[in-house]
Each structure stands twice: as structure tokens, then as C-alpha cells.
Amino acid sequence: MINLELPEKLTQTQKMAQQLASGVFRPIARKYDAIEHCDTPEELKPVAQMMAAMPRGEGKSGGNKDGASDAIKNGSNMMGIMGVEAMCWGDVGLMLSIPGASGLGNAAIMAVGTPEQKEKYGKLYCAMAITEPGAGSDSAAVATTAVADGDEWVLNGEKIYCTAGQRCDAIVVWATLDKSLGKAAIKSFIVPRDNPGVQLVRVEDKMGLRVSDTAALAFNNCRIPRDHILGSAEVGDTEEARKKAFGGVMQTFDNTRPQVAAMALGVARAALEITREVFEKEGVEANFSKLPYNSTARELELYRLEADLEAARLMTLKAAWMADNGQPNSREASMCKAKAGRMGNDVTLKCVALCGELGYSERTLLEKLARDSKIIDIFEGTQQIQQLIVARHLLGLSSKELK
Numbered sequence: 338m339i340n341l342e343l344p345e346k347l348t349q350t351q352k353m354a355q356q357l358a359s360g361v362f363r364p365i366a367r368k369y370d371a372i373e374h375c376d377t378p379e380e381l382k383p384v385a386q387m388m389a390a391m392p393r394g395e396g397k398s399g400g401n402k403d404g405a406s407d408a409i410k411n412g413s414n415m416m417g418i419m420g421v422e423a424m425c426w427g428d429v430g431l432m433l434s435i436p437g438a439s440g441l442g443n444a445a446i447m448a449v450g451t452p453e454q455k456e457k458y459g460k461l462y463c464a465m466a467i468t469e470p471g472a473g474s475d476s477a478a479v480a481t482t483a484v485a486d487g488d489e490w491v492l493n494g495e496k497i498y499c500t501a502g503q504r505c506d507a508i509v510v511w512a513t514l515d516k517s518l519g520k521a522a523i524k525s526f527i528v529p530r531d532n533p534g535v536q537l538v539r540v541e542d543k544m545g546l547r548v549s550d551t552a553a554l555a556f557n558n559c560r561i562p563r564d565h566i567l568g569s570a571e572v573g574d575t576e577e578a579r580k581k582a583f584g585g586v587m588q589t590f591d592n593t594r595p596q597v598a599a600m601a602l603g604v605a606r607a608a609l610e611i612t613r614e615v616f617e618k619e620g621v622e623a624n625f626s627k628l629p630y631n632s633t634a635r636e637l638e639l640y641r642l643e644a645d646l647e648a649a650r651l652m653t654l655k656a657a658w659m660a661d662n663g664q665p666n667s668r669e670a671s672m673c674k675a676k677a678g679r680m681g682n683d684v685t686l687k688c689v690a691l692c693g694e695l696g697y698s699e700r701t702l703l704e705k706l707a708r709d710s711k712i713i714d715i716f717e718g719t720q721q722i723q724q725l726i727v728a729r730h731l732l733g734l735s736s737k738e739l740k
Contacts, residue, residue: 343419344411351419357384358427358603363702366428369548370705374540377436377504378548385437412661414592418599418653425603429709430548432600433500440501441465441717442509445525445589449568458527461506466496466554474722476511476587477520477736481556483512483566490526490566492534492559500716502552503540505530510556514572525567534559545708591667594674594717595656601681601713602653605646608688608706612639615692615701635691642684649677668730675723678714685710 343351365380424432432438442463446454472478481494492512502508508528515522528535538553563570613623616635623639624632632640652673659666685707689696696703714720729739 347411347416347419350416351423354420354423355426358424362424362427362431366431366702366705367699369428369431373542373547374550375548377434378431381431381435384435410662411658414595414657414660415654417596418657421596421599422603422606425600426607427603428548429600429604429713430546433546433549434504436504437462439463440505441589441593442505442507442527444593445509445567446527448589448592450527451564453564454527454567458507462501462504463507463509463527464499464501464505464530466499466502466508466510468498469494469496474719477523479511479513479523480516481510481512482516483514483524483526485514485563485570486560488563489560490563492526492528492556492561495538495553495555497553498541498716499552499554501550502554503537503550508535508554509567514570518572522572524570526561527565527567528556528559528561532559532561543712545705545710545712588667590717591665591670592660594670594723595653595660597713597717598649598653598656598673598677601677601710602646602650604706604710604713605642605649605681605684608685608703609639609642609646611701611703611706612688612691612696615695638687638691642687645680646684649673649680652676668727671718671723671726671730674718675720675727678720678723681710681713682707 361380361384365378369375369378421432437460440463442465443459443461445465446458446463450459467476467479469478469480471480481492481496484491484493492510494512496502496510499508507530510526510528511523512526513522514524534557536555536557538555541551541553543551616623616639621633621635623636623643625640625643627636629637629640652669656666656669656673659669685703689703689707692701692703695701698704718726725739728734729736732739
């Protein structure tokens, strides 16, 4: 059974991440939001050493069903939730810009990579390239091709909205071996960032997460060794084989979507703390022991937002705990991502409104937190896609039966 009391090793991780957020991220958050397209912030370079000291693990896949006998009560997935939430309280964009940190590509490599791939690329900063001009939420519509040529794969195609696509060390690229086979032929490949076949097309100007580079990349006859494919190169022609092939690629998100949800938790907590500070300066102190009919409208709204944050936090903890214990958590991962993403948007925008001109101005970080929160509801699967995934699980329908 899930235990909501965090063990000491997790509280230590949480404290270290919170110190990093308050001592490094928060003081420079506004500075780098204004600069936007800069190199890796100098202040973050020493952070890599602190990150290296924080416990890390490979994490169990939520799809593993045989972990009951040696279940980890709270492992690396829960540890990741604690660290990400605390750091995003400081600044989401800076958290995503830490040199040498783990990217989404790292999660894929550590989940399904070979021991050799994990050893070579597991500790590098690896981005993930999925989205294309014609393939956004529908990952199965990927058009980038991978063709076998002797001892190499040759990749051709275009990717957009690749987080850390400029600064990363390597990229996990989704490509199809045969477009006519749909999901069954989609595989992921490890591509070093300095490969001559990788072209940086542009770095996007964005509404939020402005210090984090979001790149458009082109792959032009990009050659990589045959052993740079993640998983098997075999393509099954049965329905079950197709599901298994694409499902193996998608399984990465069962571990990473709770971490994206944790980003929303950190942003929302930061906004609520700033709002409470503003209220207290005006003589309004939220007292949760007061009955609703004895509270002001502003206090009631704050209570509602706090409850919404807590609900999202518990859903996120459950999804991470299930992954650590080898329990299939695809539904819960999508649930917490959908809930937290929506909650983060709602909480930050309501905090802007509650604080009036202070919320809308740059005198506090509230307007920045509201801008940063929007992408959390979009990347790694939009709100609508998460609800669709949850509906399929609840109704027992396949992606073909419920679109």
C-alpha cells in the first residue's frame, strides 16, 4: 500500500533541491527570462556538481508486472518527483537548462536501452525529438524516416519543439522504418548532437520557459551506427506485435509524465506562496481552521486553489509510487499529468487575478509563473490527449476504437 510519509532519503533530496531553487534559481529567474536566447547561464555551471551528488537511479518502468516480489516502496521515480517539484518552485526553465542534467531522452535510454547505450549516453544530456510539423499530439503520424544501409541507419526528416535541442549532447529521435505500417514501424534512435547530418534550423521565441532552448532540427542523410536504435529493429505484422512495438516506445512517458506533473506542482506552489505573502501584507491571513461562512471571498478562493494543488500532488505521488513498484501506471500517469497541467494553469492565473496589479506587473514573479505554466499542460501530451488515454483505459478500448 502506498505510504504518504516520505522516507529520509527522499526528504534529503527534496531539501537539497529546495536549497538549489531558493539559492540559485529564484534570484536569477527574472534575469534570464528577459535575456532568453543565451548560452547556458554561468550560475548553473556549478549546479551540475550539486546535481551529481543527488541520488539518482534508473527507475522501474510502470509497465513491469513482475516487480511485486521485490517492490521498491519509494525509488528513483518518487525521488525525481521530489527534486523536480522543488526545483520548479524556483524556475522551470532554469531547471531544464542545467548542464549535464537528465533530459527526456535520458528517460528513454535508461528505460529500454542496452547496458552499452546506458553506459555511453546515460550520463549525458539527451533530448527527445518527436514532434514534427505534421505530427504533434498524434505520435503515430511521425514521418521522419530511418533506412538501414549496411552497418548504419540513415535518418531524414524535420523535428520541431525539441526541448534542449541546441544545448544537448545527444538526441533520441523518433522515426519510422515503414510509413505504411503506422505505429508498428516507429522506433527511436540515439543521435549525437554533433553529428554532421543534424542541422539546427532555429531556436523558438516562446511565451514561457524562455531561458530553456526549444529547437527545430533537420536530419539530412544523418548516419548513425546500427546499434544506436533503442530496442529491436524488428517490425511485426500482427496487431499484437504492432501494439507491443509502439507501446515499448510510448512506455517512456509512464515514468516522465508524473515528472512533468511535478513541474506544475512546483510552479503552483510558488504562485500560492507569493499570493499568501501579498495577502499577509494587506492584513489578510488565510486560516484554514475558519469555517467557509466566516471567510472572505479571497480566502475561499485561496482554500480552493490549495485543495486543487493537494489533489494533483497526491495523484502524482501515486503514479510515481506505482512505477517504482513495477505496477502498470499508464492511466495514472496520464491522470496526474492532465490534472496537474490544468491545475497549474488555473492556480497561477487565479493568483495573478487575486493580486491585481501586483500579479500582472513584474514586481512579483506571478505573471512569469503564469506564462511558464501553460506549456506544462501541453508538452509530453496535451490535456486532450491525456483525457483520451484515460478514457481508453476506463472503457477498455484501443486507440483504433476510440480516437
